[in-house]
Amino acid sequence: MIKLASSFAAIAALLPLVSAQQSVWGQCGGNGWTGPTTCVAGTVCQYSNPWYSQCLPSSSATGPVTSSPPPSSTVSSSSSVGGGGGGGGGATPTISGGLPGATGTQKLNTVAKSAGKTYFGTATDNSELSDSAYIAILNDGTMFGQITPANSMKWDATEPSRGSFTFTQGDQIANLAKSNGQLLRGHNCVWYNQLPSWVSSGGFNAATLSSIVTTHCSTVVGHYKGQTYAWDVINEPFNDDGTWRTDVFYNTLNTSYVPLALNAARTADPATKLYINDYNVEYAGAKSTALQNLVKSLKSAGTPLDGVGLQYHMISGSMPGGLASNIQAFTSLGVEVAITELDIRMTLPPTAAKYAQQKTDYQTVISACKSVTGCIGITIWDWTDKYSWVPSTFSGQGAACPWDATYLKKPAFDGIVAGLG
Numbered sequence: 450m451i452k453l454a455s456s457f458a459a460i461a462a463l464l465p466l467v468s469a470q471q472s473v474w475g476q477c478g479g480n481g482w483t484g485p486t487t488c489v490a491g492t493v494c495q496y497s498n499p500w501y502s503q504c505l506p507s508s509s510a511t512g513p514v515t516s517s518p519p520p521s522s523t524v525s526s527s528s529s530v531g532g533g534g535g536g537g538g539g540a541t542p543t544i545s546g547g548l549p550g551a552t553g554t555q556k557l558n559t560v561a562k563s564a565g566k567t568y569f570g571t572a573t574d575n576s577e578l579s580d581s582a583y584i585a586i587l588n589d590g591t592m593f594g595q596i597t598p599a600n601s602m603k604w605d606a607t608e609p610s611r612g613s614f615t616f617t618q619g620d621q622i623a624n625l626a627k628s629n630g631q632l633l634r635g636h637n638c639v640w641y642n643q644l645p646s647w648v649s650s651g652g653f654n655a656a657t658l659s660s661i662v663t664t665h666c667s668t669v670v671g672h673y674k675g676q677t678y679a680w681d682v683i684n685e686p687f688n689d690d691g692t693w694r695t696d697v698f699y700n701t702l703n704t705s706y707v708p709l710a711l712n713a714a715r716t717a718d719p720a721t722k723l724y725i726n727d728y729n730v731e732y733a734g735a736k737s738t739a740l741q742n743l744v745k746s747l748k749s750a751g752t753p754l755d756g757v758g759l760q761y762h763m764i765s766g767s768m769p770g771g772l773a774s775n776i777q778a779f780t781s782l783g784v785e786v787a788i789t790e791l792d793i794r795m796t797l798p799p800t801a802a803k804y805a806q807q808k809t810d811y812q813t814v815i816s817a818c819k820s821v822t823g824c825i826g827i828t829i830w831d832w833t834d835k836y837s838w839v840p841s842t843f844s845g846q847g848a849a850c851p852w853d854a855t856y857l858k859k860p861a862f863d864g865i866v867a868g869l870g
């Protein structure tokens with residue numbers, strides 16, 4: 450069974466090209482790019498802009514030959530990058546790889562609440578909960594005021610065969626949140642991936658599939674009634690060009706599965722906030738526009754919808770502009786926004802300069818949320834590189850989380866604090 454750390458992960462993992470090397474002239478990077486990030490022998494991946502890097506023959510490549518943009522200035526030390534405060538004023542500790550770590554000693558949920566946000570949280574997964582050093586940090590509600598189960602509330606985990614529901618794994622995360630006093634985001638109800646074949650290949654007609662969707666959302670959301678802050682009811686409904694994803698739900702029910710699932714969730718738990726969650730909607734473009742149009746049409750039809758989740762699986766050094774205005778475009782439609790799956794990956798191995806860039810990038814994302822009142826909370830897609838989904842999904846990429854694999858805080862931690870400051 451696929452057990453990926455992220456909803457987004459599955460898309461890339463299912464593409465055979467991901468672990469292959471790109472051929473000459475092919476794309477090898479860029480914001481939102483989920484294909485190969487390394488090039489065949491004799492070629493190099495050259496950055497051209499935040500959205501496009503290309504495999505060029507080694508002889509014709511010029512300038513930096515990575516899929517990330519060149520640093521804006523020559524970085525001689527990490528101390529000048531980022532700015533805006535955020536350090537705790539102590540000496541810079543050394544973390545794994547002999548690299549400079551974070552100086553801050555703040556607690557992120559405490560800082561987020563001081564900044565007017567509802568929570569700062571993290572994804573987690575059942576397989577990580579036997580790691581006592583991991584748990585010691587995860588359980589600190591002043592650091593993480595919210596958790597999201599990375600896998601154990603998805604359709605394949607909760608209804609592996611029709612009408613047969615299993616909640617053991619999901620309950621473990623829900624109970625952990627409860628005992629830690631943390632908010633819980635349910636994730637997720639209707640998604641084309643990690644979807645059992647009895648649904649995707651069942652050949653059901655519209656009436657039967659409607660009943661299956663209603664039963665699934667009612668039962669899963671209802672099981673956690675009173676325990677969640679919010680639910681990602683609809684996950685990743687759009688293609689990157691803003692057209693509807695042609696999964697079994699759309700192909701059978703057209704767009705009607707969206708209000709169907711939202712209404713079922715509202716009935717099952719009137720208090721939880723109902724979200725639509727997607728990626729590559731963090732910046733202005735066709736996909737963000739499509740999601741805004743969906744929000745408008747659901748709102749005008751009176752369909753229950755409370756929030757939009759922007760995932761934010763980003764690439765360090767390739768941060769698009771206009772993040773705050775994009776968030777504002779959603780909140781002005783009468784929904785709240787949450788950053789739901791934040792991580793910022795880099796080409797391995799990390800260096801002090803790459804960590805400094807990543808710190809700046811975390812600060813950029815967090816400050817965008819900070820600046821918009823309706824952006825209510827931030828969830829990182831696990832807090833430690835030890836359990837990040839990135840290296841197994843994007844060949845040669847990783848180090849995307851604010852803590853390194855030995856649980857030491859990276860400069861990115863200071864970037865988060867600075868962004869909330």
Ligand SMILES: *[C@@H]1O[C@H](CO)[C@@H](O)[C@H](O)[C@H]1NC(C)=O
Pocket residue numbers: 703704
């Ligand atoms: C699907 O729904 C959309 C919007 O509700 C509608 O415009 C379109 O005609 C529908 N398509 C089909 C094939 O029914």
